[in-house]
Amino acid sequence: MLISKKWLSQYMDLGELTIEELADKITAAGLEVEGVEYLAKGTNLVIGEILTCKPHPDSDHLNVCEVNVKDEVLQIVCGAPNCKAGLKVIVAKAGAILPEIEIKKGIIRGVESNGMICSLLELGVDGKSLTDYQKAGIEELPEDAPVGDTDVLGYLGLDDEILDIGLTPNRNDCLAAFSMAKEAGAVLDKKVTLPDYEGKADGGESTKLIVRSETKKCPLYTGKVIRSLTIKESPMWMKHLLQASGVKSINNVVDISNLVMLETGQPLHFFDLSKLEKEEIIVKDGLKTKYTALDGIEYDICEDDIMITINDKPVAIGGVMGGDDSKIDDDTKGILIEAASFNHVSIRNTARRLNLNTDSSIRYQKGIEPRAPYKAMDRAVQLLVEYADAKDIEETVYSADRVIEDVTFDVSLERMNKLMGTAFTNEQVINVLERLDFNPTMNNDMINVVIPSYRQDVAIEADIAEEIIRIIGFDDLKSTMPVMGDTPGRLNKRQQLRRTLRDVLTNQGFYEATSYTLVSEKMHSDAIMPFDSYVELASPMSEDRKIIRGSIIPSLLSCVAYNKARSLKNIPFFEISNVYAKDKVEERLSIVLHGNLQENRWQKYEIKPTFYTIKGYVEAILEKLGYTGTRIVMKANKMDTVHFHPYQSAEVYIGRDLLGIIGVIHPTMAKEYEVGECVMAELNLEVILSNKTSKVRFEPVSKYPQIVRDLAFVVEKDLEVASIIKAIKGCGKQIIKEVEVFDVYMGEHVKDGYKSIALSTTFQANDRTLKDEEINEVHDQILKVLKDKLNAELRV
Structure with missing residues (x-):
């Protein structure tokens, strides 16, 4: 934002204040002056x-x-x-x-x-x-x-000094000189007197002008016809103000449109009345055409762009730039004034796509106050009458009713002082609010404020507190040491979990990845264990980074594809990160393993990861965390067979709580992400944190011998081996130490629909040498249980 000292001096008495002092005071109030420039310099x-x-x-x-x-x-x-x-x-x-x-x-x-x-x-x-x-x-x-x-x-008129003010995103109101003058007046505690232009556009002769908006992207369009005016050179004061803002003077009418935009923040457009085919303006979108703008360049207009049309022909790109065929020139006798409100997102998209960052589009993108179109119309008519001999002025036409409600609410001085750590009095606060034009009134212990329409950034009590402290100054804040509680220097449960996971996985040869939190719609649709809602950015930098992710695996697969494309063959990645819904945040662990576990070119062998590989890694992690035995349940994956291979994946539970999904990637997803075959897992760490681990019990290694017996059973093909192992262990909890599957066979000598499972059972006691009678008793019980419960036949 550029504004000169002379410009501000028109609205208030700056006295002997130097430009450096003015810059310091404005910066201290929160609007950083990035530089001081001079219109011209020279001595002697x-x-x-x-x-x-x-x-x-x-x-x-x-x-x-x-x-x-x-x-x-x-x-x-x-x-x-x-x-x-x-x-x-x-x-x-x-x-x-x-x-x-x-x-x-x-x-x-x-x-x-x-x-x-x-x-x-x-x-x-x-x-x-x-x-x-x-x-x-x-x-x-x-x-x-x-x-x-x-x-x-x-x-x-070049003895002027210019402030280059860097505005924060919430203070777009200061793009208007009138608002900037109000701000400076509040900071300096000076009376501000703005030009009296309110209501200058009211009334007028009857008109045949018709304006209409057929798009929600233009909630208000106003038009006013002036049939007679004079094109001539602008007065020197106007030229100097434009020059101070970096705007070149053209003629009095064009200069007035630019000046009003700088004063009110509302872009205006003046059409040469004689060059319009019809006095009927319709604002619409959905057009797909080519259009030559005021700069003489032909632009491709798409359906999302807002266009100002007459007779279905575009005459301006709404909020961005007018057309070459209706511009003001030396022969102009009458004009049509446009002041409108446009959707800031639409203007931003159009300006960015067409690479047209005009003064108008920049202001629309940042947002314009609701009353700005009415203010600009009043001020433009006032200046045109005074400096362009405007006559035959017709009534203003609106596309929508004027509905603007003041923002008003009560604030508590006690709460604000507590929030800021101050002891401001009623008098101090009322003084500041009056300087800011917030119209304060006392209401018992509360202060009622009415917020001016140009201060769109003020909506709650905390905003009022911020205004008070920045205007009074931060020097009133007492210097105190920060209050810090006595806390032991140790990791909390979540930090301990992260460290353990990193230790286990890096010890296994994995690399920790850090991928983008923002993802595309496609990657969002591939979320593992997705949420019911998601968070989408209002103004994303690109379509590929518009949604806050609800799953890590799609991002991690992109990392695998990136590295694979750079000739890296074996890629073991893991990532620990938060995923988000609108009302929920979860921390998750994601693992993706691509390539070979082991390979030896000399001996010509390689070991590729399988479902059992990722299963082993997950079991090792859970065992390290203290979750073992029957607490860990793995079920066939029926939850997500779109991203995981339907026959080589599993759902993992801790008790009844779903921990995650593990397995081989679905071939379709592997092709889409260009990663080839890999195994992956996504685990919800909140489940681990919410469950208690088993107590660790230390037992001495038994000094008594082990006895191993092998058995083979014929069972139905769909029977899970886990159920056989569970049944065997249940028959002799005290002496059965281990059950291991060493063969699975289907084929000759085994009926169709059945399979042969060979298991090795290890017997051992901690306090004695087992006798054959004890082992035989348990062995017979195993045969009976497997026959009765699982219909398993001993294979001979």
Whole structure:
């Protein structure tokens, strides 16, 4: 935001306040002044008149001039093409310091020169505000310019200092000079007097103008016809204010539209009335066409863009730029004024896609106050009447009813003082609120505030507290040491879990990955154990980063694909991260293993990961955490057979709580993510944290011998081996130490629909050597239980 000291001085008395003091006070109040610029700079300047201009005897482009500066006549060598006798000019006398040069007496090709005749560029004036003629030569002053006047910058209106203010995202209101003046007045405790323009657009002759909005992206469109005005040069004060804001002066009508935008923050567009086919404006979207804008470039318009149309033909890109076919020129006699409200997201998308970051689009993107279109219309009509001889003014037409409600609420001084750690009095707070135009009134122990429409950032009590402390100043805050509780330096349960997981997995050769939390719609749709809701960003940087993820595996698969594409073959990754729903946050562990577990090119063997690999890793993790035995339950995966292989995956439970899903990736998902075959797991760590681990019991290694017996059973093909092992262990809990499957067979000598399971059972006691009678008793019980409960037949 650029605003000059002279501009602010129009609205308040700045007295002897220097630009540096003003910058410091505004910065201290929360609006950082990033720099101070000057419209022009130069010392030892004077207005002179060229008496004679003769060609240099030793040059074909230089001239030797005699210049009257009132108290003396200076001989100056000048090379400007427009240098001639009779001109009033700017003279930098010897000793003058300009932005990029110091002027000294000298000899130029044998001729003495005692100064320099200056162009505005040489005084540091921004070239964007100058014409090509001005940039090509010295500045030509009016005929009545006072020769000998040393206040040259003041005479030209260039003795101004400009504040470059960096606005925070919540203070878009300060893009308007009127609002910035209110802000400065509150900070400096100065009375602010703005121009009286309210209601200047009210009334007018009856009109045949019709305006209508056929898109929700334009909730309000206002139009006003002025059938008679005069195009001429703008007054100097207007030129200077525009110049201070980096805007080039065109003519009085165009300059008024730009000035009103700078004053109110509301972009306006003026159409040449004679160039419109019909006085009926319809705002719509859904068009797909080409359109030539004011800059002469043809743009591709898509269906999402807001277009201003007449007779179904576009005449402007809503909120971005008008068209070349209806612009104001020297022959304009009447105009149609547009002031509208547009959806800021739509304007941002259009401006970004077309690469058209105009002053209008920037303001619409940041958001504009609800009353701005009405303010801008009033101010524009006032200025057009005064400086463009506007006549035959017709009534204003609106596309929607005017419905604006003031934001008002009560705040408690006691609560705000407690929040800020201050002891401000009622008088101090009321004073600040009055300076901010919040219209405070006491209501018992509460203060009622009415928020001006341009302060869209103020909505709750905490906002009022912030306004109070920044205006009064942070110097009133007492310096205190932070209060810190006595806490032992140890990890909490969640931190211990993370550290254990990292230790176990890195010891197994895994690498920890950190992937993007923001994902695309496609990756979101591939979430493992998805939530019922999700969080989507209001203004994402790209379509690939618009949703806060609800699962880690899709992100981790992208990391695998990235590394695989760079010729890395074996990729063991894990990630610990939060996943999000609208009302829920979970911490999860995700594991993806791609490539070989082991390989030896010399001996020509390789071991690839399978379902049992990821199952083993998960069991090892849970065992390390203290979850073993019957507490861990694995069931066939029926929950997610879209992302996991339906016959090589499992659901993992701790008791009755679903911990996660493990297994081989589904071939379709592997193809979509370009990762090939891999195994993966996603576990909900909240389940681990919410369950208690088993107590660790230490037992000495038994000194008594083990007895191993092998058995083979024929069972139904669909019977889970886990149920056989569970049944066997239940028959002799005290002496059965281990049950291991060492063979599974289906084929010859086994009936269709059945399979042969061979198991090795280890018997051992901790306090004695087992006798055959004890083992036989348990062995017979195993056969009976398996026959009765599982219909298992002993294979002989």
